Amino acid sequence: MTERLEDSYDVVVVGGGAAGLNGALMLARARRTVLVIDAGSPRNAPAEGVHGLLARDGMPPGELLERGRAEVRHYGGRVVTGEVEAASRDDDGFEVTLTDGRTVRARRLLVTTGLVDELPDVPGLRSRWGRDVVHCPYCHGWEVRDRAIGVLATGPMSVHQALLFRQWSDDVTYFAHTGPALTGDDAERLAARGVRVVDGAVASLEIAEDRLAGVRLSDGALVGREVLAVASRMVARAGFLATLGLRTVEHPSGAGEHIPADATGRTEVPGVWVAGNVTDLVAQVGTAAAAGAGAAAQINADLVAEETREAVAAHRELTSAASR
Incomplete structure (x- = not known):
């Protein structure tokens, strides 16, 4: 059944991960009307647990999000399932259109849609992603x-x-594959740390008994490995922002594409903030949640400033009329 939406909210949060839910929690506690629209496809879904998050280390990602949704709802925030197709300027706010045709107005937008990991086209790799094919040592x-x-x-x-x-291990092998040629300094650093370098392209991963058994090279050689680390190309999920003039750009690190923002999450489009992996490609769960809270505080302050300007104008008009 389609969930009915109100016509307008102070803030619409697009994306219901750690950044979006923590931002929504802050806004709801600030007595703002807030709606979270979540497509239900978190990046860390394949992982068994969230790590490096104080007091929640090892908690399954789904459980963390469910607790977050309950906390947002406890303070009056709305969390609905849906995917945003477009966002456009509407007078002094925004109109948000979902793929199922629903629309809703927002005075401000907080975009926390995260990113997509673009993985190398190596047979067997994607099916092991988040299990014994990993990306982040932390x-x-x-x-x-x-x-x-x-x-x-x-x-x-x-x-x-x-x-x-x-x-974390003294048995690390570097597969040159299609990566950039090693500089002399890089080769020396790897050798000094005891990291073996294997040249040649990787053809596939070998899986045995539902676990990674090794890496098969294009010449047929098999190098036994239990874990494979891959630095994916990370691309922000932000196509719907193009109608507002916001597009992804290459991250300075070369790791992928992000939506640029200042330290508070404010973008170049007035009224639009971003938080989490959509702008900070390497943010972990705790960092993303903190960024969501910080952006929410800035959004609330921006709304307070706007409301105060309007109140001052109304007060002046009333005072002027009374003096005539």
């Missing part, structure tokens, strides 16, 4: 400690990734 390093780890070179961050994973 998210997964403890769980894969002391195991045979491979790092698939795909871009400028791959050497850095290999050196990070070396912190």
Whole structure:
């Protein structure tokens, strides 16, 4: 059954992950009318647990989000399932159109839609994503400690990734694959840390008994590995913002595409804020949640300033009329 929406809200939050829900929580507690629209496809869905989040370490991602939705609703916020198709300027606010045809107005927008991981086209890789094919040592390093780890070179961050994973295991192999050629300095750093370098393209992953068994090279050689780290290309989910003139641009790190914003999450389009991975590609759950809260505080302050200007204008008009 389609969930009925009110005609207008102070703030519409697009995306119901950690950033969006924490932002909505702050806004609801500030007595703002707030609507969260969530497509229900969190990036960390394949992971068994969220890590590095104080007092919630190891909690399944779905449970964390369900608790967050309940907290937002407790303070009067709305959380609905849906996907935003477009957002357009409407007088002094915005009109948000969902793919099912529903529309809603908002005075401000907080966009927390996260990102999509674009993975290398290596057979067997995507099906293991979030299990024994991982990307972040701080998210997964403890769980894969002391195991045979491979790092698939795909871009400028791959050497850095290999050196990070070396912190959790002394058995790390760097697969040059299609990544950039190693500089002399990079080769020296890997050798100094005992990271073996394997040249040649990777053809596929070998899976045995529902676990990663090794990496098959294009020449047929098999290199046994229990875990493979891959630096995906991360692209913000923000196509619907194009109608407002907001488009993704290349991140300075070269890791993918993001929506630029200032330190508070304010974008170049007045009234639109962003938080979480849609703007900070490497933000973990705790960082994203904090950014959502910070952006929400800025949005509330912006609304207070607007309401105060309107109140002052009305007060002046009333005072002027009384004096005539």
